[in-house]
Amino acid sequence: MTDEQHRHVLVVGAQCTAMGRLSRLEKAARELHSVLTDPALGACVPRTGEHGSLLVSATLTTDDVRNAVHEAVRCAREDNAVLVVALLGHGFTPPQQTDLYYMVAGSTTGSTMSALNVGQLLTEAVDEPGVEGVIALVDTCHAAGGMPDAGRITGGVRAGRARLSVVTASAADQTARGMRLTFALAKVLRNGIAGAGASLYADGLLVRSLRSRIKGQAVGRFEYDNDPFVAEGLWLARNVRSAAGAGGVVGPVGRQDLEEAVSMWRAGMRLPAPLARGDLDGLLTFAREGQVDDQADPRWRDRVVQVVETLLTCADTVSLLNTTLADVLSSDLLREARQLAGLPPEAEGAELLRGLVEFAALRASGLDEPRWKAPARFVAALAELCGEAGVDAELRQWASGLGAVTEFNDARTELARKRQQGELRLVVSLAGALTGWPEEVDAWLVGTGEPLPVHERFRCGSADLMGTGRAIGAVLAWARERLPSPEQLVNVDIAAPAHLLACWQPEEARVGRRLLGVNHDVVVRWSGRMDPAEGNGEMNDAARKALRGMAAAVAVEWIGVSVLDDRQGLEQSLMTGRYDTVVGLDHHPDSLQDALEQLLPYAPIILWPRSGTRAADALRALVQQNWRSLPDGLPAAYRRRWSAEHEDCGTCLGDVRAVWHDEAWLEFCRPFEQRVVVGPEEDC
Incomplete structure (x- = not known):
């Protein structure tokens, strides 16, 4: 479900012989079309051919424009899409009227039949069943006259259940010059608007931004919204100046599951990005109450309700944990809780806490297990690691609200035993x-x-x-x-x-x-x-410092044959701190003992392939993919390697050998660093 599949556009730039040539018309039309079809901005689908999405000419007729509009409406109807229509060029209003007529090559101000009634065109487009909404951009003289009569829309075949936004370049009694609206709009859409959120709309904020750039013309807007059965606002372009994820309460895992459910339920429905709390509330109401047609699958509607309810609970859980664990919450704590709770490394998203909560709620529970068992286990792991009675009480109350007290208490008991066993x-x-x-x-x-x-x-x-x-x-x-x-x-x-x-x-x-x-x-x-030998205390202190400075996703320093063969150069690199955290040998050296003896005093973690392993690139990828589960994941990988299933597999994690010195091991070594070595006593 992508935005590109659900947005169509038509940009028309018509020259009029009677009104004189507009020198900047073609450039303006092409620039606006480029912005609106940019996947990162307007995300509209470009079309080519006789009735393409860009129509610029000095010989256009009323039939040409009308047919192009009808083709754009047809495409939007078939895709259940939003249609963006831009009319650039000359326009006029008849005496004693405010209706705008769009002028083509043969138009004159003395004949309304030689031009096109803009309000009527827009009314017909927005009233077409299947069209999710219409955004119109009118850059002509007297442009405000193109705003359609709302009565015409409410009296149409859709009984007014439609959406329309119109931005106009000038008042109904005013001229427009130099395609100022189009150029200003293209610039605003390319640069974005600070503080406008993730998307830009044809709203007051956009109009104020345009007015600050356009002098001598009264830029205006018209909005009609009477369709309650939509999940996303009528946006014009994505806002490049929006903070990523600002206002969102749903992470990638939750969004993926929700998009899948929504697309199976109603293929034409899109979700805003990011998803705010209000978006989820609105979608939940719509899914529970909205009976739009007979084609919506009620089973997938129920699935949408379930996912939205789960995501709302996840959002509440994230908020609770951020508050309750404010003094102790850290990336290390969350990753330790993830391991203790048995969640896989892929549960960690860019937003760590939200990713873990959503994965536990949506992906980790088995079909025959209670719905909130996995989230209760993760929250119980946090309670176990914090070890504070007040925190434990608040989190147990959270479990009570979900009817998961038994699962929470069972997990607390099991995880306490598991943690003790791990120590x-x-x-x-x-x-x-x-x-x-x-x-x-x-x-x-x-x-x-x-x-x-x-x-x-x-x-x-x-x-x-x-x-x-x-x-x-x-x-x-x-x-x-x-x-x-x-x-x-x-x-x-x-x-x-x-x-x-x-x-x-x-x-x-x-x-x-x-x-x-x-x-x-x-x-x-x-x-x-x-070893209690002199200098080992310094060696271990250097390792402690290196380990504490490691990032969550460690870049392994892989060493090839040429580096190992240059022992003097390698020693110089080791002494200057080049290889002070994780070193990986991309091959199994013939003189592995010599390599280890040279590297072990410097790098606290060393990896190399088992003898006979040849796929160096695959080995690197495996280490990168499984890094956050190491070294705990190696024993299980070795056991899998002994099984019959290993006979048919290529390079696997069980082919990775490792010498691993973490902070816990270095703490075990500390007493040896301080031991005093005394020679044997002589007999008297």
């Missing part, structure tokens, strides 16, 4: 593996509520892959014994030196009967950031 992590360090596999591993249980993480050391039995897997299995058993029922351990951090990171996928370590990543979400870390 519970098992850290397994293989830092003792200086060259091959370690002889022992260290383990810490984080998030148990104790002041310091619980620590234990485990022997591997054998310094190889199998021995390491057995040690990790012992660590898991130890961790489970320390957890109170019904807590479950999900998150496991594996910290390893660069030479193991280059050749080992920790989630594929066999622990007991299964691979580690089957029942656990494994995130890979570099054990070097836990």
Whole structure:
């Protein structure tokens, strides 16, 4: 449903031999036609051919103009469109009358039959069933005489159920010069009007703007509006000086769903942009009460009502959250709530809060689920993250108003448990593996509520892959014994030196009967950031600063073969801060260990393709598309890669390897930065 499909135009510029040639007529007509057919401005559909949308000539007859008008009306009728008609040139009013007659090549002021009655033309156009409205622009002498008699419209076949706006260049007893109205109008439409909203109308604001530019002529207007069954005002052009989205209460998700429902219900109906609260209220009334014809599908009308009611509730919810959470609301909080509530990354729109609320309300609930379950879950996630009793009470009252208290309370209970589970992590360090596999591993249980993480050391039995897997299995058993029922351990951090990171996928370590990543979400870390060596505190502080400065949509700095081969140049770039956040290798280097050892002290996040992955462009696109779900989305992607479905897929997110150091990990590393290393005591 686009504006270009629902707006037609006819610009006529007729020279009259008896009145003298107008030197600026053709230029004015072409400029106005260009503005009105500009998709970003007038958005009217241009036509070519015998009765095209631009008709400029010194030989036009009354039949030529009348046929062109009839063709434009026919096109508007077939498309249920608005018709914009502009008549430029000469005009006259007979003695003792104010009716305007538009003059063509053979017209004279002594014969009304040699010209066209403008008021009658406009009345016939606006009275044609299917035409959604007519906007007329009359730039002639005595132009105000072209305003039709409202009685003629109300007595027509549509019984007055029509819309008409007319802008005139001069009073009925006044001349117009130099096509001033047309040039001024084209300029105003191209430049826009500050404070006029998203669209420009043939209203008082437009006329005042034109009058400030046109001297010696009384620019006027006429408006007739007696059609209650329309969803959008009779706009002339989009306002290029309007603040994007100003006054709107509907985001892209809501608008898409509403446009789909409206187009299926009434194909000729358009929605204003942006959609204000009053637009939704009016559409709701129209959909509930307006019985315009027998062709409107009542099922889609019901769908329109449902979507509008949902969007009104979404608007109220956004307003409530902006007020209730004013002290804490931030982009980070909303994104954390989105993840906690289980909404996908695509739920985040340009206007973050509105996008999340609308997605939850319109896209996230299943067919057999309560209508407000997903929004209640998202709002419950915000309540959980805020942790304030007053906020929780206000948001529970919101849920009560929607009949969703049960869903809200269920979500609060589940999300509290999920959040606690997310904070519970098992850290397994293989830092003792200086060259091959370690002889022992260290383990810490984080998030148990104790002041310091619980620590234990485990022997591997054998310094190889199998021995390491057995040690990790012992660590898991130890961790489970320390957890109170019904807590479950999900998150496991594996910290390893660069030479193991280059050749080992920790989630594929066999622990007991299964691979580690089957029942656990494994995130890979570099054990070097836990090293108490001098300078590591500075390294981690630099990483903290870089992470806090990252934007929501991070641009990964991808490195190719030529950069990696120039080790000296790369080192210089690293030392000067070129690669201080996210580095991606666009290939799997033969010397991956060397690359990691050079990059890991600088970049807190490093990505590279699994060995054998060749589609570098696809890999970049996958990372960009899934960025906001990383690193949490990687464990699930690895599990999908193990499934039978992966056999037929190309490059996927499971082909991305990562070493990830977020702020939570750097905080875990902080005590190591402050550790004092003491040599063993000598025997006396």
